[in-house]
Amino acid sequence: MSDPNRLIDAAREAMEKAYAPYSRFSVGAAILGESGRVYAGANVENAAYPQGQCAESSAIGAMIVGGDRKIREIVVMGGKPGDGILCTPCGGCRQRLREFAAPETQIHVCGPEGLRRTFTLGELLPHSFGPDNLDF
Template structure:
């Protein structure tokens, strides 16, 4: 099963009664373990959780700490990139050259990297003093 297949499957579990925009994400940790997440909306919109953030939280809860690759899928005319906050979350746990596959439920895919999604990323090096 591919990461896109895993993301497609978990997308069906999304709780999106307000936007009706279901998103699924699957990531492979450097350990080889796959972790998944789906968006979970809340009536106090936009106080929900993105699919990518859910997959990252599942990874951390399982004891993994690094992303080897990640895939995101949505029912959209074109592949949907992660929101800005999720781009920063992904960058926290992935190297810049990690592959990010964006997909539609119709089968269109686009591959990019973490660095391409978040150029000039804020990192821990910015917080280290001389």
């Protein structure tokens, strides 16, 4: 495991730039790619709710454009300071993360004040279906 502080800082900065005028619930995410580069993303809402984009999806898109294809580690940050509520990836994002991450990949769940809890992807998405299920 790396020191997640640079990921936490990147997720916090992304969260501050989120576009969340409807829910007023900003989320930031930061991915450590296989190259060691950090890719950040924020949630982007839309008046037609299903058309919005989660922070994790934004960060994955940045990672792909940046040339990486594997997630080594990720931070997801949401909530208010001290509220103690865990802002874990939604079900759809758990599956998106599975496309690029292994079950043992660490997901650090943070609030604006910092780390609240760390999970593995396997804990959040047990018995998942992923690229290895499609033996090409």
